[in-house]
Amino acid sequence: xxxxxxxxxxxxxxxxxxxxxxxxxxxxxxxxxxxxxxxxxxxxxxxxxxxxxxxxxxxxxxxxxxxxxxxxxxxxxxxxxxxxxxxxxxxxxxxxxxxxxxxxxxxxxxxxxxxxxxxxxxxxxxxxxxxxxxxxxxxxxxxxxxxxxxxxxxxxxxxxxxxxxxxxxxxxxxxxxxxxxxxxxxxxxxxxxxxxxxxxxxxxxxxxxxxxxxxxxxxxxxx
Numbered sequence: 001x002x003x004x005x006x007x008x009x010x011x012x013x014x015x016x017x018x019x020x021x022x023x024x025x026x027x028x029x030x031x032x033x034x035x036x037x038x039x040x041x042x043x044x045x046x047x048x049x050x051x052x053x054x055x056x057x058x059x060x061x062x063x064x065x066x067x068x069x070x071x072x073x074x075x076x077x078x079x080x081x082x083x084x085x086x087x088x089x090x091x092x093x094x095x096x097x098x099x100x101x102x103x104x105x106x107x108x109x110x111x112x113x114x115x116x117x118x119x120x121x122x123x124x125x126x127x128x129x130x131x132x133x134x135x136x137x138x139x140x141x142x143x144x145x146x147x148x149x150x151x152x153x154x155x156x157x158x159x160x161x162x163x164x165x166x167x168x169x170x171x172x173x174x175x176x177x178x179x180x181x182x183x184x185x186x187x188x189x190x191x192x193x194x195x196x197x198x199x200x201x202x203x204x205x206x207x208x209x210x211x212x213x214x215x216x217x218x219x220x221x222x223x
Contacts, residue, residue: 001030003171010166020146020180021218034068039210040218041112041141042072044201050177054078058109061133063097064088070215079099079110097126103133111140118144127190129189134223142187142219145170146178183219 007016009202016024034042052058057080062073065083070134074081084093095102113130117123127142134140147154155176159165164170167179187194197218199207208216 004171006166007170010163012175013167013169014147015175016170018147019215021143021213021216022145023211023213023216026213029068029211030171033069035066036210036212036216037114037143038069038213040065040202040216041069041114043206043212044141044197044218044220045073047119049076049078052078059107061093061103061108061111063113066114069112069129081090095114096130098122100129105132108133109135109138111138113140113184114201115144115145117142118169118171118178120177121175123176124186124190127187127192130221131191131223134221136223139220139222142192142221144178144183145174146180146183148215149181150177150179151181152179153177153186154179187219189220192223195220195222198222214220 003222016022021037027035027036029039029196055078057078058072058077058136060081062070062081062083070083072081082093084095085091086094086096093102097113097120113129117126120126130142133168140218153176154168156168157173160170165172165174169175177179184194184196197220198216199214201218202212206212206215207216
């Protein structure tokens with residue numbers, strides 16, 4: 001309700017029904033509060049972890065962790081789980097995503113970077129940092145708000161007031177909205193190989209059962 005009230009108050013200029021991975025009517029799980037995108041991540045990780053060598057340890061960095069998903073990931077004994085954020089207090093690593101000097105080159109096996117890049121002024125630098133820390137053969141999930149009606153990334157450094165950011169970007173601390181092509185292009189410019197996994201990968205019945213919108217797409221990046 002908070003978001004709907006502010007989008008209406010500040011006259012958001014885009015359609016909330018054109019967002020790629022956003023189940024407005026079934027956003028939060030009534031049991032644990034997990035968002036639809038968190039449920040999508042959990043589905044992918046569950047399937048992925050069934051096919052890896054669990055006798056090994058994998059360093060996993062969870063940027064801006066969500067409580068419900070964090071609880072799940074911490075239960076995997078083969079993950080060396082680290083939570084990371086610049087502002088959250090209850091994380092393992094206090095880190096700025098555009099300058100992650102605490103992590104060495106090629107030191108991370110898996111990472112999750114969900115809905116962070118739309119907050120970051122220099123998102124390209126953040127993407128390069130994610131690429132730098134990822135091991136060759138490692139993978140990550142990178143997600144951000146994507147508006148399917150856009151042809152290119154929508155951003156303007158002159159839009160700085162709370163009201164204008166709500167109006168143009170859909171949230172007072174967002175600095176852009178990505179187009180699908182623009183998002184993928186920036187990830188590839190950073191060096192990543194990008195896979196887009198949607199309803200054909202997961203199955204329509206799985207999406208329906210877990211309250212995930214048919215427009216949802218998971219962006220998996222590899223080095």
